Amino acid sequence: MALSPYALHAEYFNGHTSRPHTVRLRVTGDRLHVAGPGVALEVPLRDVQWPESTGGSGPEAGSRVAHLKGGGSLHCADGAGWDAWARASGLSEPLVVKLQRSWAWTLSACGVLVAIMAAGYLWGVPLAVQGVLAFTPQALDRSVGEVALQSMVEPMLAPSTLPPAQQQRLYAAFAQAVQQAYPAGERPAYELRFHAARDKRLGPNAFALPGGFVVMTDELVKLVEGDEAVIVGVLAHELGHVRHRHGMHALARGALLTVASSAALGDVSSLMAALPALLGQLGYSRDFERQADEEAVRVLRAAGHSPAVMVSFFEKIGNVRRGAPATDGSPPASGSQASRPDPAAHDAQPESAPPLAFSTHPADAERIRFFQAAARGQ
Amino acid sequence: MTPSASNASGLRSSSRSPYRGPTQVDSSRTQGVVQVMGRTTTGAGDLTPSLRRPNDAYQIPIRFTGRGGAYFRIWIVNLLLTALTLSLYRPWARARTLRYFYSHTRVSSHPLDFHGNPWTMLRGHVLMGLLLLGYALGSDVSPLAGAIGAGTLVVLWPALFRASMQFRMANTSWRGMRFGFVGSLRGAYVYFSVPVLLVVLVGAVAAAVPRPQAPMALLAGGLVLVALVPWFYWLLKRYQHDHYTYAQHKAELRASAGSVYGVFIRTALIALLAAVVAGAVVGGVGAALGATLWALLPNKAPDQAPPVPDGAMVGLIAGVVLLVLLLMGVAQMLVRAYFTAQMQNLVWSRTGSRVFRFKSDMQVGLLMRLMLKNVVLTVLTLGLYYPFAKIELMRMRLESMMLVSRASLDDLVNFRQGRAGDAAGDAAGDLLGADFGL
Numbered sequence: 087m088a089l090s091p092y093a094l095h096a097e098y099f100n101g102h103t104s105r106p107h108t109v110r111l112r113v114t115g116d117r118l119h120v121a122g123p124g125v126a127l128e129v130p131l132r133d134v135q136w137p138e139s140t141g142g143s144g145p146e147a148g149s150r151v152a153h154l155k156g157g158g159s160l161h162c163a164d165g166a167g168w169d170a171w172a173r174a175s176g177l178s179e180p181l182v183v184k185l186q187r188s189w190a191w192t193l194s195a196c197g198v199l200v201a202i203m204a205a206g207y208l209w210g211v212p213l214a215v216q217g218v219l220a221f222t223p224q225a226l227d228r229s230v231g232e233v234a235l236q237s238m239v240e241p242m243l244a245p246s247t248l249p250p251a252q253q254q255r256l257y258a259a260f261a262q263a264v265q266q267a268y269p270a271g272e273r274p275a276y277e278l279r280f281h282a283a284r285d286k287r288l289g290p291n292a293f294a295l296p297g298g299f300v301v302m303t304d305e306l307v308k309l310v311e312g313d314e315a316v317i318v319g320v321l322a323h324e325l326g327h328v329r330h331r332h333g334m335h336a337l338a339r340g341a342l343l344t345v346a347s348s349a350a351l352g353d354v355s356s357l358m359a360a361l362p363a364l365l366g367q368l369g370y371s372r373d374f375e376r377q378a379d380e381e382a383v384r385v386l387r388a389a390g391h392s393p394a395v396m397v398s399f400f401e402k403i404g405n406v407r408r409g410a411p412a413t414d415g416s417p418p419a420s421g422s423q424a425s426r427p428d429p430a431a432h433d434a435q436p437e438s439a440p441p442l443a444f445s446t447h448p449a450d451a452e453r454i455r456f457f458q459a460a461a462r463g464q
Numbered sequence: 465m466t467p468s469a470s471n472a473s474g475l476r477s478s479s480r481s482p483y484r485g486p487t488q489v490d491s492s493r494t495q496g497v498v499q500v501m502g503r504t505t506t507g508a509g510d511l512t513p514s515l516r517r518p519n520d521a522y523q524i525p526i527r528f529t530g531r532g533g534a535y536f537r538i539w540i541v542n543l544l545l546t547a548l549t550l551s552l553y554r555p556w557a558r559a560r561t562l563r564y565f566y567s568h569t570r571v572s573s574h575p576l577d578f579h580g581n582p583w584t585m586l587r588g589h590v591l592m593g594l595l596l597l598g599y600a601l602g603s604d605v606s607p608l609a610g611a612i613g614a615g616t617l618v619v620l621w622p623a624l625f626r627a628s629m630q631f632r633m634a635n636t637s638w639r640g641m642r643f644g645f646v647g648s649l650r651g652a653y654v655y656f657s658v659p660v661l662l663v664v665l666v667g668a669v670a671a672a673v674p675r676p677q678a679p680m681a682l683l684a685g686g687l688v689l690v691a692l693v694p695w696f697y698w699l700l701k702r703y704q705h706d707h708y709t710y711a712q713h714k715a716e717l718r719a720s721a722g723s724v725y726g727v728f729i730r731t732a733l734i735a736l737l738a739a740v741v742a743g744a745v746v747g748g749v750g751a752a753l754g755a756t757l758w759a760l761l762p763n764k765a766p767d768q769a770p771p772v773p774d775g776a777m778v779g780l781i782a783g784v785v786l787l788v789l790l791l792m793g794v795a796q797m798l799v800r801a802y803f804t805a806q807m808q809n810l811v812w813s814r815t816g817s818r819v820f821r822f823k824s825d826m827q828v829g830l831l832m833r834l835m836l837k838n839v840v841l842t843v844l845t846l847g848l849y850y851p852f853a854k855i856e857l858m859r860m861r862l863e864s865m866m867l868v869s870r871a872s873l874d875d876l877v878n879f880r881q882g883r884a885g886d887a888a889g890d891a892a893g894d895l896l897g898a899d900f901g902l
Contacts, residue, residue: 098640099639099640099641100640101640101641101642101878102641102877102878103641103874103875103876103877103878104639104640104641104711104873104874104875104876104877105874105875106574106639106640106874135579137563137567138560138563140534140537140538140564141534141537142531142534145529146529146531146534148529148530148564148567148568148575149567149570149575150567151567151575151577151579153577153579158640159577159637159640161574161575161639161640163573182541182545182556182560185541186537186538186541186560187537188537189537192536192537192540192541193540195540195541195544196540196544198544199540199543199544199547202544202547202548203547206547226605229605229606230605233606233607341600341601344600
């Protein structure tokens with residue numbers, strides 16, 4: 087039973103005037119007794135909104151104000167004194183307050199916070215995104231893709247300069263490969279387009295947008311000298327992104343990260359809250375690339391080509407990124423005096439291309455090994 | 465305590481009294497709050513406080529006793545629990561933060577207090593979350609959905625703003641008596657739709673102008689809107705400060721639109737000056753750097769492609785970029801410090817009633833030094849200094865203010881019946897528990 091061993095001196099305000107009354111507080115059983123000249127109250131403990139302690143002593147402890155249900159309030163200028171009296175009287179305090187009062191608990195809370203945020207980013211977000219996507223109809227993908235394509239056409243893509251006959255051949259070759267690779271019910275719908283890169287920084291490239299828009303630049307076709315096997319392979323890789331809705335996944339992840347981080351970190355500056363979302367937008371993850379590569383292998387095999395054609399293509403793209411003349415595989419010119427610098431190759435820095443673009447993902451050794459192993463039939 | 469006739473007449477003669485403007489209160493606006501005008505009111509006999517003369521009034525300092533260390537602990541626990549609960553803990557975090565700050569704000573040795581119920585605030589929090597989510601997702605789906613989301617927010621904003629002010633004020637008390645906010649819903653929509661309508665009007669006019677003059681029209685429209693920003697700001701401050709109530713007193717903002725324009729114009733001039741100085745410094749350094757780079761180039765044939773910069777040059781360029789960023793940061797902080805200090809001084813020094821007024825005397829130089837220190841330390845500690853910075857800033861803002869009262873503080877009486885006011889609005893305040901930290 088709660089019982090005050092001693093009475094606490096406080097001030098009582100009745101809520102109608104600003105004049106304080108000196109009173110003494112006592113707790114007996116489940117009631118608070120407030121007594122003083124002209125004041126005599128008995129209030130059930132649950133009708134009191136108790137103040138919370140933030141620790142400290144002396145003036146650092148601040149003051150305490152308790153609100154009574156009838157509208158009055160009790161003020162105590164000596165916060166530490168109130169805390170001691172409340173503890174001695176048997177009043178409990180919420181767990182959170184106990185946490186807030188101690189440096190040891192707070193600092194370990196820091197560590198827990200960091201661990202939780204890391205876990206949420208690594209596992210929580212992908213799970214949530216999958217959940218969101220399960221509820222998103224495929225028709226939405228197409229409208230998102232259309233909007234994205236429209237926004238890219240003006241700054242980055244110009245009408246294709248490839249001869250129409252070549253475009254037709256490539257359309258047909260890819261359509262046939264897709265038909266052979268996927269049974270009738272499973273065939274992903276796509277819309278293949280060729281564009282010239284208006285912005286030199288896009289260079290030889292290919293990317294896929296949600297809803298099935300697959301875009302390949304003329305520069306890439308020229309880079310591989312129209313080799314149908316390689317083009318089919320790259321297009322199949324992009325089709326893999328379409329089939330698995332990776333674009334929508336990345337979009338949902340970005341939106342979710344923005345919402346979650348601003349909700350969780352709302353107290354901190356908005357820039358820090360936006361950082362996780364920005365970081366999360368660094369394009370597809372390794373898993374997505376692996377999935378898309380698997381689709382590329384599948385389609386290439388069905389069309390009768392060896393997956394090894396992609397290996398030589400990666401090497402060509404790698405040379406382009408390093409700034410060498412693209413037509414032969416000679417090593418890039420050394421030092422600062424290129425004898426005949428190729429302006430297109432030198433400027434083909436893919437960093438400003440969209441994160442979904444093919445060229446932003448370095449063809450690292452692991453991907454090359456994957457295609458070589460696939461070529462050997464494993 | 466008798467109402468003195470000389471008091472009343474002294475007030476009405478605007479040449480002597482610092483209080484210009486109406487001393488009568490339109491009772492339809494205050495709806496239940498009765499301003500004591502030298503006559504008794506219902507109930508308790510003669511409760512008119514005796515008022516001192518304005519230049520003899522009580523000067524009551526405001527003290528802030530908060531400490532960064534204690535608030536840091538609250539802040540960290542708030543972050544942890546808010547992240548854990550995906551922001552559902554936010555209302556409790558806000559309530560605890562407000563309670564800490566208010567309970568350490570002492571006016572004549574009695575603290576303020578916040579007693580909002582976090583469960584009520586949760587309702588408002590969830591509502592705002594849904595609205596913002598709808599807007600964010602809508603704009604990803606299609607332009608129309610985004611427009612609908614944004615439109616909903618814009619249409620609801622004045623009501624939400626008013627509800628938030630009501631909630632905050634009604635749940636704040638000093639010496640046991642609650643504050644209040646008596647702005648009407650109609651007033652909120654009038655004050656807020658003026659800017660919106662003007663923007664729409666300017667946009668429509670610019671769109672109606674024929675093609676060749678379209679850019680000029682847009683530019684002119686933009687300039688008009690920029691020129692009106694101080695006026696919008698003044699309207700907002702008037703809506704807020706004209707409707708604060710405490711006990712039987714209602715505040716008024718006696719600053720004119722012209723004085724607000726003055727602050728904005730002076731701030732713009734300072735920004736211009738800072739930009740010119742920064743530009744001169746950067747220009748000078750840039751010219752020196754350019755000369756150095758040019759001297760370092762191995763050969764200067766014009767048809768050569770620019771050489772790939774090597775380490776030293778990268779260092780020089782990085783140094784210049786850093787200097788530019790630093791100068792921009794300092795200039796921006798100077799402008800912000802100037803604006804904050806001047807606006808707080810203007811707005812609060814002209815807020816008051818017949819009995820109470822505030823005085824604000826923030827020094828721009830001190831504020832700027834504090835802001836610089838806060839930013840540097842926050843960056844160095846990767847954000848951990850933020851709670852300390854917030855406490856120090858609050859201390860400077862509060863302790864540069866003072867309350868000037870013609871009545872003895874023990875003599876205030878609250879005539880309001882419970883939480884009177886616009887009933888629907890109060891319900892909205894309570895229903896939404898909206899609190900946006902405005």
